[in-house]
Amino acid sequence: MLKIMKQSIFKIKENIALTDSIFKMVLLGDTSDLRTGQFVNIKLDGFFLRRPISVCDVDKKSLTIIYKIVGEGTEQMSKMTAGEKLDLLTGLGNGYDLTLAGKKNLLVGGGVGIPPLYKLAKDLKGNCTVVLGFNTATEIFYEDEFKALGANVIITTIDGTKGVKGLATDVLKDIDYDYFFACGPEPMLKAVYEQTKTSGQLSFEERMGCGFGACMGCTCKTITGYKRICVEGPVLVKEELVW
Amino acid sequence: MVNAKADAGVYKNTKTRVKTDAVKLGKKTNSKLNTKVILCGVQLDNPIIPASGTFGYGYEFAEFYDINCLGSLSFKGTTREARFGNPTPRIAECESGMINAIGLQNPGIDAVINAELPKLREVFSKPIMANISGFSVEEYAYIAERLDEEEQVEWLEVNISCPNVRGGGMVFGTDSKAAVKVTKAIKAVTTKPVIVKLSPNVTDITEIAKAVEGAGADGVSLINTLIGMRIDLNTKQPIIANTMGGFSGPAVFPIALRMVYQVYEAVKIPIVGIGGVSRAEDVIEMMLAGATAVQIGTANLINPFASKEIVENLLNIMEKYKIKDLKEIIGGAH
Numbered sequence: 001m002l003k004i005m006k007q008s009i010f011k012i013k014e015n016i017a018l019t020d021s022i023f024k025m026v027l028l029g030d031t032s033d034l035r036t037g038q039f040v041n042i043k044l045d046g047f048f049l050r051r052p053i054s055v056c057d058v059d060k061k062s063l064t065i066i067y068k069i070v071g072e073g074t075e076q077m078s079k080m081t082a083g084e085k086l087d088l089l090t091g092l093g094n095g096y097d098l099t100l101a102g103k104k105n106l107l108v109g110g111g112v113g114i115p116p117l118y119k120l121a122k123d124l125k126g127n128c129t130v131v132l133g134f135n136t137a138t139e140i141f142y143e144d145e146f147k148a149l150g151a152n153v154i155i156t157t158i159d160g161t162k163g164v165k166g167l168a169t170d171v172l173k174d175i176d177y178d179y180f181f182a183c184g185p186e187p188m189l190k191a192v193y194e195q196t197k198t199s200g201q202l203s204f205e206e207r208m209g210c211g212f213g214a215c216m217g218c219t220c221k222t223i224t225g226y227k228r229i230c231v232e233g234p235v236l237v238k239e240e241l242v243w
Numbered sequence: 244m245v246n247a248k249a250d251a252g253v254y255k256n257t258k259t260r261v262k263t264d265a266v267k268l269g270k271k272t273n274s275k276l277n278t279k280v281i282l283c284g285v286q287l288d289n290p291i292i293p294a295s296g297t298f299g300y301g302y303e304f305a306e307f308y309d310i311n312c313l314g315s316l317s318f319k320g321t322t323r324e325a326r327f328g329n330p331t332p333r334i335a336e337c338e339s340g341m342i343n344a345i346g347l348q349n350p351g352i353d354a355v356i357n358a359e360l361p362k363l364r365e366v367f368s369k370p371i372m373a374n375i376s377g378f379s380v381e382e383y384a385y386i387a388e389r390l391d392e393e394e395q396v397e398w399l400e401v402n403i404s405c406p407n408v409r410g411g412g413m414v415f416g417t418d419s420k421a422a423v424k425v426t427k428a429i430k431a432v433t434t435k436p437v438i439v440k441l442s443p444n445v446t447d448i449t450e451i452a453k454a455v456e457g458a459g460a461d462g463v464s465l466i467n468t469l470i471g472m473r474i475d476l477n478t479k480q481p482i483i484a485n486t487m488g489g490f491s492g493p494a495v496f497p498i499a500l501r502m503v504y505q506v507y508e509a510v511k512i513p514i515v516g517i518g519g520v521s522r523a524e525d526v527i528e529m530m531l532a533g534a535t536a537v538q539i540g541t542a543n544l545i546n547p548f549a550s551k552e553i554v555e556n557l558l559n560i561m562e563k564y565k566i567k568d569l570k571e572i573i574g575g576a577h
Contacts, residue, residue: 049336
């Protein structure tokens with residue numbers, strides 16, 4: 001499997017708010033050798049550890065990340081402006097294995113787990129059903145972007161302010177699919193694991209030290225052995241999970 | 244072992260550029276600067292050694308750069324059985340540092356000998372420092388004995404200072420009598436130099452250093468991490484699942500330097516300096532305090548190229564501070 005980590009400087013092209021706490025940042029730099037579902041690890045001035053963030057979209061010159069303000073680091077990121085530079089490690093993690101995809105693919109995303117599914121939907125040429133789960137209508141982002149790819153998009157909100165009331169996993173039983181991809185908070189992933197009847201791939205999140213396999217900070221147990229979320233993950237196939 | 248004619252590596256374009264491939268090949272150069280040091284009778288091309296737990300078993304870093312530019316490397320602390328380690332989260336960020344509570348995750352000595360070391364040998368031709376840990380004196384001795392047959396392993400670094408496991412590691416490093424027992428048991432079964440890795444979580448580190456020297460240790464390495472913790476303001480609970488962990492990074496450098504300085508005055512055996520070393524200047528400071536070789540730890544996790552960049556920059560810094568031969572500055576601050 002292609003695995004090329006690079007350290008390079010990216011320039012911010014834009015950094016805009018999608019909701020109150022979710023931001024989209026487009027970065028210009030070396031985007032060669034990136035795989036869908038991988039992440040980047042970002043060095044921020046004044047912070048010791050890098051911030052691992054999944055890649056939402058990639059083209060020849062730029063990559064897009066969508067991140068939520070969850071602490072002081074991401075808050076500082078949200079205040080950065082076009083033209084500022086960031087030190088990134090790119091090409092991290094295994095990414096999705098598209099050779100395993102089915103004919104009728106289901107993508108399930110929750111909150112900031114949604115971004116990496118966008119490039120995946122693009123790779124699938126929009127030929128997929130996408131379930132996007134949010135807490136409430138004001139937190140919804142990228143609905144139109146997924147629709148523009150031609151995907152069949154289903155929105156769920158926990159409070160019912162838009163789309164189907166409930167969790168993303170509540171609508172799965174009514175969808176016809178033969179393979180799935182999921183990314184979101186761990187309780188959502190566990191519900192997807194329990195409620196899906198086909199094989200699929202799930203993308204995980206964990207606190208990381210390095211992001212490239214050296215510190216062993218993000219290890220999890222699988223039936224095929226211990227795996228580092230940052231190297232053997234973040235994408236794990238359903239059959240190897242211990243749940 | 245090493246070509247006696249080989250000099251410290253090429254130093255071209257004297258202001259800024261260092262030709263690293265010559266450094267790693269140890270070719271004779273036009274440079275008069277010497278980075279070679281001798282650690283417990285074994286020569287290193289330079290004193291830079293990635294620290295255990297920050298470099299895996301080395302071969303994965305070989306995907307990023309040619310790791311033969313390094314003096315040596317100390318591999319991930321290895322126990323008799325495979326270990327998963329502690330639950331996650333295992334990592335917490337700090338000002339100028341981080342806390343880890345990995346808990347000695349490693350594949351066990353059999354897998355290290357049969358799978359990890361062969362992979363490392365393919366990409367690394369320098370002497371290897373084998374970091375070993377255990378939960379009993381017998382376990383330490385068993386692993387030491389197993390590694391005695393591994394030719395490329397030139398030193399055993401005995402971790403009696405892991406703060407992240409119960410009933411092992413640091414239990415042996417905070418009690419002189421236990422440290423002596425482990426050291427003696429290992430010395431009895433190995434022909435390789437034994438370097439005992441010391442804990443800073445003691446009142447007087449020189450006491451343990453003197454004890455292991457008396458027990459036959461060939462060297463000491465210090466410091467392991469300092470016990471620390473962080474609390475998440477949102478959950479009001481410790482960030483680390485194991486509550487506490489080992490604090491490392493640039494913030495601990497002055498403490499590590501002080502301890503190296505103290506231990507240098509207390510023992511005659513060589514010292515490997517560890518703790519927050521992040522740049523070539525820090526390496527020089529560590530050596531002036533008394534270190535014969537210097538390990539780079541947490542810096543590798545922030546910048547995967549850190550050890551390589553420190554090796555490359557070492558010659559610049561030597562020239563800047565008019566140091567011709569690194570081994571001559573060891574303990575120079577005393």
